[in-house]
Amino acid sequence: xxxxxxxxxxxxxxxxxxxxxxxxxxxxxxxxxxxxxxxxxxxxxxxxxxxxxxxxxxxxxxxxxxxxxxxxxxxxxxxxxxxxxxxxxxxxxxxxxxxxxxxxxxxxxxxxxxxxxxxxxxxxxxxxxxxxxxxxxxxxxxxxxxxxxxxxxxxxxxxxxxxxxxxxxxxxxxxxxxxxxxxxxxxxxxxxxxxxxxxxxxxxxxxxxxxxxxxxxxxxxxxxxxxxxxxxxxxxxxxxxxxxxxxxxxxxxxxxxxxxxxxxxxxxxxxxxxxxxxxxxxxxxxxxxxxxxxxxxxxxxxxxxxxxxxxxxxxxxxxxxxxxxxxxxx
Amino acid sequence: xxxxxxxxxxxxxxxxxxxxxxxxxxxxxxxxxxxxxxxxxxxxxxxxxxxxxxxxxxxxxxxxxxxxxxxxxxxxxxxx
Numbered sequence: 529x530x531x532x533x534x535x536x537x538x539x540x541x542x543x544x545x546x547x548x549x550x551x552x553x554x555x556x557x558x559x560x561x562x563x564x565x566x567x568x569x570x571x572x573x574x575x576x577x578x579x580x581x582x583x584x585x586x587x588x589x590x591x592x593x594x595x596x597x598x599x600x601x602x603x604x605x606x607x608x609x610x611x612x613x614x615x616x617x618x619x620x621x622x623x624x625x626x627x628x629x630x631x632x633x634x635x636x637x638x639x640x641x642x643x644x645x646x647x648x649x650x651x652x653x654x655x656x657x658x659x660x661x662x663x664x665x666x667x668x669x670x671x672x673x674x675x676x677x678x679x680x681x682x683x684x685x686x687x688x689x690x691x692x693x694x695x696x697x698x699x700x701x702x703x704x705x706x707x708x709x710x711x712x713x714x715x716x717x718x719x720x721x722x723x724x725x726x727x728x729x730x731x732x733x734x735x736x737x738x739x740x741x742x743x744x745x746x747x748x749x750x751x752x753x754x755x756x757x758x759x760x761x762x763x764x765x766x767x768x769x770x771x772x773x774x775x776x777x778x779x780x781x782x783x784x785x786x787x788x789x790x791x792x793x794x795x796x797x798x799x800x801x802x803x804x805x806x807x808x809x810x811x812x813x814x815x816x817x818x819x820x821x822x823x824x825x826x827x828x829x830x831x832x833x834x835x836x837x838x839x840x841x842x843x844x845x846x847x848x849x850x851x852x853x854x855x856x857x858x
Numbered sequence: 859x860x861x862x863x864x865x866x867x868x869x870x871x872x873x874x875x876x877x878x879x880x881x882x883x884x885x886x887x888x889x890x891x892x893x894x895x896x897x898x899x900x901x902x903x904x905x906x907x908x909x910x911x912x913x914x915x916x917x918x919x920x921x922x923x924x925x926x927x928x929x930x931x932x933x934x935x936x937x938x
Contacts, residue, residue: 749898752903
């Protein structure tokens with residue numbers, strides 16, 4: 529006998545995008561009832577005017593499901609067409625089973641492969657890279673990638689250096705086969721030497737023993753330095769890897785961590801004026817793995833982006849980890 | 859080897875680019891925070907920019923001591 533190798537599509541593309549945001553709007557005035565800060569200071573340091581937090585009945589699962597359904601609709605597919613579901617989240621508060629397996633069932637797949645990944649704010653781009661590989665290898669024909677977070681559950685409202693940053697939301701993409709190249713090579717990696725730069729205040733058993741919860745803590749200075757130096761360079765490498773010149777790019781969609789990080793990246797990248805830059809952090813805050821697909825959906829809805837546009841995506845966050853790629857929008 | 863004035867002038871361009879401070883205001887006796895109104899995030903970006911521009915390494919613990927333009931220029935002179 530001859531062992532049959534798997535064979536996949538020649539190329540992969542994003543065929544649909546969807547997003548879901550929680551209903552509760554928390555503006556800087558409300559934020560300043562929790563922390564000693566000001567609207568002016570928060571806007572000047574981050575660009576954030578308001579953020580979204582989950583309201584009663586909204587969960588990382590409900591947001592994931594809504595974003596996933598929207599992406600399937602956009603792709604013109606149903607759950608039954610999916611062969612795999614990947615969910616990137618750090619805020620699904622059950623360690624097992626995976627959120628992806630629950631979503632795969634609820635969204636109507638016929639027992640699709642399903643798994644969660646933990647790559648924090650780089651998670652959506654990590655998921656896209658995996659989906660692209662699955663489609664080209666033949667392991668799957670259509671893959672649903674979801675980035676979903678409810679960071680408000682992991683935010684220390686007494687920490688005036690981070691409380692105003694984090695938010696909730698979900699974004700999703702369907703990745704499927706393509707005759708033409710529509711997703712550039714992923715540029716990714718990690719720096720676990722900086723694991724302490726963004727971490728949790730305590731392992732859960734220790735937090736619970738103290739009668740506390742665990743929350744995200746961040747060395748903002750270290751993260752800013754890494755993001756504006758190393759990550760800006762990584763974004764350049766995404767363009768080179770894809771063979772795309774800056775003047776051929778339509779959109780720059782970095783993880784919405786902080787407008788000041790985006791500004792610094794732009795000073796490094798020297799992108800032409802014709803490139804539209806995502807700034808959705810202004811109204812949604814930093815919703816981690818969700819920020820890039822949420823931004824893409826918003827930009828498509830507002831007309832800032834259109835079908836066929838070439839977008840440079842770059843995610844970066846706790847780990848430290850990063851991933852980016854150039855993609856053509858559906 | 860660049861002169862003190864050449865380093866100051868290049869640093870002034872960087873500070874202008876990052877924080878919008880007029881180039882002529884970036885003089886050796888000026889404090890980044892108190893005189894030039896450079897906030898902590900912009901300061902980190904200026905430090906990263908110096909590392910690229912002058913080929914020096916400025917660890918975080920050192921960067922906190924660079925209070926004035928003169929401090930930064932002296933550090934660059936000593937380490938490049």
